[in-house]
Amino acid sequence: MKKLVLSIAMVAAASLAFGQKKVVREAEKGFKSGDLQTALTAIEGATTNPETSGDPATFLLKAQIQTKIFGADTENTMETVEVGAQAVSTFNKAFEMAGSNKTSSVGKAVYAEELPGIPDNLRPYSLFTLKNLAFDKALEKYNEEDLEMSYEFFNLAGEIDKTDSTIHYNAGFLANDLGRFEDAKRHFGYLFELPTYNKTNAYYFMVQILSTEEKNPEAAFELVTKAREEYPNDKVLAEYEIQLLLQLNKMDEAMAQIKDALANDPNNSGLLLRSGYLKEQAGDLNGALEDYKKSVAVDPNFFEGNYYTGALLLEQATKELNTLNDLSDAEWEKQSPIVGKKADANYNESITYFSKALEIKPDNTDIMIILYQVYSRLKKTAEMEAMNKKIAAILGPNWQDN
Structure with a gap:
């Protein structure tokens, strides 16, 4: 009797195991036929049953x-x-259960390569299939x-393959554009x-994120x-290095x-501008003005070059007048016409550069106000009135009271 009971139990166990394997086969059938929700329901049952849950x-x-x-x-x-993230997690679990061995049958299936343009019925539906699907959806x-x-x-595709440069560059670019700077850095x-x-x-991108x-x-x-050590001839990195040296007040290193x-x-108009700036900070105003003018000669539409040139000409005019x-009163009477003439020459020259800067940025009221003041100094009444109308149209008729 005991032997009979044992036999019945063994038959029951075998029937249960057979039943669970049948569930797996149903899941396989649904997977192949496209009845995916039925397949998912069946396989989820198999993953929680002791008879099949231990099989990777x-x-x-x-x-x-x-x-x-x-x-x-x-959608x-x-x-x-x-859903994609869940698939990644399940692939990883299957791989771990297979001993994290890429030469095992499960390991080979998890990391099966996918040829470009392969028909759907021949796709391996591996991690790389998932990566490619995610990439296609990203482009869409x-x-x-x-x-x-x-x-x-x-990002999902990148989680699958940390070495795919196209995916991670695109992800970083978009993350930066969206203001997700930690993601971009990753x-x-x-x-x-x-x-x-x-x-x-x-x-x-990384330098901009860190500095700005x-x-x-x-x-x-x-x-x-570090980047300059790797790419010593890259001009953009060289400019970034100079810009950062300026921010850190390492003037001598920056000039070198x-x-x-x-x-x-x-x-390079940007480099010429920075050279001029450093010379200006060091007190070499003539050298600075020369570099600023060179930057504009190289690129007439360089806003900063035009603005800095005009501003330094005004500064020189102010310094001359301050002398x-x-x-003494007697000396002032003698020198005033001479100094005033030199200052006016700088004021007049500044008009050329500020006018060009305003042409580049026609709504810049700061430059309009500077030009108004220069015209006023030089008693250019018609130009002053025309500029006043421009400013008033933007800031209102009482702009000088603000």
Whole structure:
């Protein structure tokens, strides 16, 4: 009798195991036929049953079903992203259960490569299939100008493959554009770890984030120094280095870097402007003015070059007029016409540069007010009245009272 009871129990256990394997087969059938919700329900039951939950192939099939559901979803919302993230987690669980061995049957299936343009019925539905599906959805959302969702899909694809430079550059670019700077830094950080990848653009973004968004010029300078070691001939990185040296008040180092940079790129208007700025800070106003004028000669539409040139001409005029304050009355009478003539020459010359700056930025009321004051100083009544009308049209008729 005892033997009979044992036999019945064994038959029952075998029947139960057979039943669970049948559930797995039903899930496989639904996966292949496209009845994905039925397949998912069946496989979820199998993943919680002791008879099949210990088999990594069960979780592999679940991940493949989730991947197919992810790909079939045309809504492409955050819910879609969540399905994809669940598939990643399930793939990882299957791989771990298989001993994290890429040579095992499950390991090979998890990381099966996917050929471009392969028909759906031949897709391996591996992690790389999931990555490619996420990438396609990211591009689709980008083309629809839904940058937030485009980023989410790029990010999902990037979580699968940390070495895909295209994915992480796009994800970093979008994250930066969306103001998600920590995410941007993470993606650009992955790019820095790729030994053969050209990282210059990633460095550009990271330096801007550190210096402008995080207000951390020290960290930005440390990064740009590292970048310059890797790309010593990159002109943009050279300019960033100079800019950061200026922010950190390392004037001597900045000037040395500018001289080296100008030797390689003498017609760089930005470098000429910075050279002029450093000379101005050091008190070499004539040298500064020369560099500012050179920057405009190189690029007549360089707003900063025109503005800085005009501003320094005004400063020189003011300094010249201030020299009269220390003179005796007799000496003042003698020198005033001479000094005034020199100052007026600077005022007149400044008009050329400020007028060009205003042409470049026609709504800049600060420049309008400067020109109004210069015209007033030079008694150019018609020009002064015309400028007053422009300013009043923007700031109101009582703009001088503000």
